[in-house]
Amino acid sequence: MALTNLLIILSVLCVLTLWKRLTRKDKIPRGLKKLPGPKGYPILGSVPDVPEKNSWMKFAEWGKEYGPIYQCNLAGTNHVWICEDHIARDLLSKKGAIYSDRPHIPALIDDNRDSGKYLPLMTKNELWTRQRKFANHIMKSSENVKFNNYPELESIRMCSELMEDPSNYNHHLESYIARVTSRLAWGHSEASDELKQRARELLIGVSPTGSLLNKLPFLMKLPDWLSPAKAWERKRMRTEQRFFEIMQGQVRADIARTPGKFSWMQMFLESKDHFNFAHSLEGAFAVGMHGIAGALTIAAPMQTFCLAMCHYPQYLDMLHEELDRVCGDRMPTNEDKPNLPVLRAIIKECIRWRPAVPTGIPHYLVQDDVYEGYHIPAGSVIHPLEWSISREEAIYPEPELFNPMRYLDPKYPTFKGPLTQFPSIIGMSQFGYGRRTCQGMTVTESDLIAGIGSIAWLFDIRKNARPKSMRKIMMNEKATISMEELVTGLSEHSSDSEEDDEEHVRDVIGAFPPPTAEERRESFWKQQLEIQEKQQQRKKQELNPTMDFSTLLIAKPLPFKFELTVRDQSRRALVETLFGEKKAEGEFVDARVYWGEKSTQPSSFGWVKV
Template identity: 65%
Template sequence: MAALTLLTIIALVTLGYFIKKALSPAPPKIPKGLKQLPGPKGYPILGSVPDVPQQNSHIKFAEWGKEYGPIYQCDLAGSNHVWISSDAVARDLLSKKGAIYSDRPHIPALLHDNRTSAEYLPLMSKNPHWTRQRKVATHIMRESQNSQFYRYPELESIRLLKELIDEPLKYNHALESFVSRVTCRLAWGHSEASDELKQRARELLISVSPTGHLGNKLPFIMSLPDWLSPAKAWEKKRQRTERRWFELMQSQVEKDMAEKRASPSWMRTLKETWDKWGFTYDLEAAFCVGMHGIAGALTIAAPMQSFCLAMCHYPQYLPILQEELDRVCGDRLPTAEDRPNLPVLRAFIRETLRWRPPVPTGIPHFLIQDDEYNGYHIPAGSVMHPLEWAIARDPELFPDPDAFNPLRWLEPEYPTYREPLTEFPNITNITQFGYGRRLCQGQAVADEDLLIGIGAVAWLFDMKKVGVEAPSSGIYSNKEATISEEEIRTPSQHDSVMDSDDEKPESKTKLAPGLLQEKLEEQQRLQKEQIKAEKKKVDPTLDYSHLLIAKPLPFKFDLTIRGNMSHRAQLVEKLFQEKREEGEFTDGKNYWGDNSGKFGWVKV
């Protein structure tokens, strides 16, 4: 049965390929004087798909970059993908030539075309909706930033610490809830919708990820009837629920404003300036705000989780951060005003984003016309990937790039050091936020959330691996995503049985030479098998999800209140109770009941 299913899938993929080839124009010839970009040859029909692992595919693409150069191309099931592993090349193309490189590729799994509809601002091509919504985003982000984001990150940091005190094993949930609650408050002035926002983000992430929704792997299934395509039915309910929820959230803000009790929010700011934007329909604004909410919920929690991972594997740095927080903040939680005096905290944030970029393959661009670069032809229709994993590992700029080292931003001997330390390091306009006309407009929100959130966690807690002490650096080889062979001692002929506890020196001479040689060879065989088994172990700091936004999978570690800091935990408890009594920390809201109706959560 499994074999039949596999053959059916292969047949359908093959049929789809030939249909696409028949309907598509012939590939353009390379202009005279130009060369084709280098890259792996791949296989018929599938291209290089069989060579790309689903887990940590960015590492494979980075390896190809070392083999073929800082810009290369590969065929992925009939689509041409261009991978850029150099910041300089990415800026030359995606920023300086933004007029032709700023479109987005089509995402087959979405019911409404992401390029032309007004529903997915980060995924839209350049059109009137995109231009209008970018202007709206600039306005609402500037207004909230000027108001210190209405102190929502500082408020929610109290609830974050309270949840970590009560249930440290649920750190993943607490960190994601912190980001989601702040984002909900910013978008609509309420925090009780945070669970719904997280679910909207999870579902959309599946729909837009190449390795997520089946419709992105087999696009033809989105043209089938619902009863023949469960994946299409899944997407219909997701999109229907998303639209309805955005409508409900916008209506709630309108009601709050009518009753003179609306908290500051992006939607309130938008409604107060409604006439200047010229929206073509009412829900365009709902999607504009909603997509910013989803984008925040998707991306900001990932580096907070990566920070915890880094502290477990590089524990020598945490005391440096805690010393700064104690000196600057004392027995109060970090605030926005502390930013100039917290260069170490900012270095930790900058290094976390470099060490484990939340979008390691980069958000793709789409080339709308033929181009050339350094003698190479880049054909129109290419999907362009600024490969953040490789860009953040340039060894000239980042010595020992695979190691987490926040000092590279604080000590003058490193090429990344900049002054004044009251301003640098920072994450403004770093490559992880995109290039050119696609630069993320919510980066200031991310910066504030990370400063307050990570600062609060380090202010109160110690973090360490469970059991064995973690290595400080250098033990893992990210090139192959395995434990470094240098850490495994290969036995020599003077080792093996003769040095084991169960063979005494006096018994060695009692073994016949042939038997001794046989035992020696057997021991060496076992040692080689052990080495192979160790090499197959995946670096635990690379145990990440495989969707477009990469998050470290939940792992166990000790999260405990710092020694002699119990009074800080008591302060958090006191602040939490006060805010709870003031009505700030309300419980989450269920919008759809048991999810069995027309609207609701779909399985992820």
């Protein structure tokens, strides 16, 4: 019976959706043109043409085909893609009054546009105005106190963990960012693991390729027992709110006992009336959302740094020279920033070369607009396509190359002086446009200078050597392959001993009469053609090793193997000493577990599967 009802509901919804799509008419005002773009398919639009893996490359490809601003239909919604920075500024900055809203995210139970929970995802309203004012205040105050030296403090623990377990580098880099952000948000680092999980779960909820609810929004209309994805989201939302309430209570207790450590929550509790927040829960989310935003994004450029140094080691050598000259035998800090232009250039190039949000955070157009004779209809989702914007050849010559010199050498159009101040990531397009510009740029820069600077100061980063199994057997007409070469080329796990391998080769060779000269010549050319075809096919099929990214809205390089070795034993000793001192002072506590049997929280709260 339940299954029958479900099928009836699904059928009705599908018919209604189809009728809506087929009866809608796109009206273009007289004298204007429709934006170019792919035609797509009925109902689905261009969805079948967009790969889930590295989808931004398909959007960039369409930009080259249809022009720097084009549109495409994705399951009934008009999406406009902007591929050049000047167009993004013309629309999203200069016309911010109509381009600064956010689109609806179907997977969130509480509407992201007016729930007051997620500042970066809210539409323009009273909640957005006062929370943005609060965000400006806490970021400026953090900058004035140099972020309480939290990045420098946590870089010690990060380096210690990398020395102990370099293979788990992705986890250590993300923990570093989560700990710094947790300290900034609440004055404590033990919430870092929970903050990372809150970030992971929310990222799934807001990503087009994440929650099933974003792909099939009608599932939100079903009861939880018929929609597991909706039940998943409800538990995520419930746990997130409870976590933020717990952290707010912890800071309130800290303030009551002794003057608390610097944190954004402390600033809220001590001046909440000034910002006219509706209730304490709004403040809990205003602080917690900034914690999640930091944990989501800042680790990505650090992971990209490791990737880039493996493939462009010449710049690591330059960075080593700069850090050794400026810092010597002490760890780098943000105080060294004016004297570290190479470090800042590498950080900036990491963000450009592999932007953390390659599709851009989407805007929403609230009324019809016209751009250079093209009609842009109200209700369009507007994407500043960062993958294309960061690859404009007139601005970034040879854009696919990782090249920090484009900010250090006056011959490049992106050079800007003086080098004591520039290069800087402040104002990069990757932080957004107009009224939607990210307010955490200074926090990001501080975290990256201390984090990446410490890694480069302590470690050498190199790609792993090619394994023996990757060696190839090459043949030519004039030379024969010796028994030793043939045995060496066999798979190492094909038999238990070299004697077995050699005997097998003799059996294979002895089973066939020796070829004639003409047969050998024909076989040679056939083999050469096969080798060339396989090489071409492999190049097409194999993913660029620097392009293996996660598929969610925040694109992070997937873990890969490389060598991370300490450059100098005296530096190892210094990090170990500093770590021991800070741990003895109670700074480096273990992560806290908030849910489960060891907690006082009911089972209705907890992590959901990601």
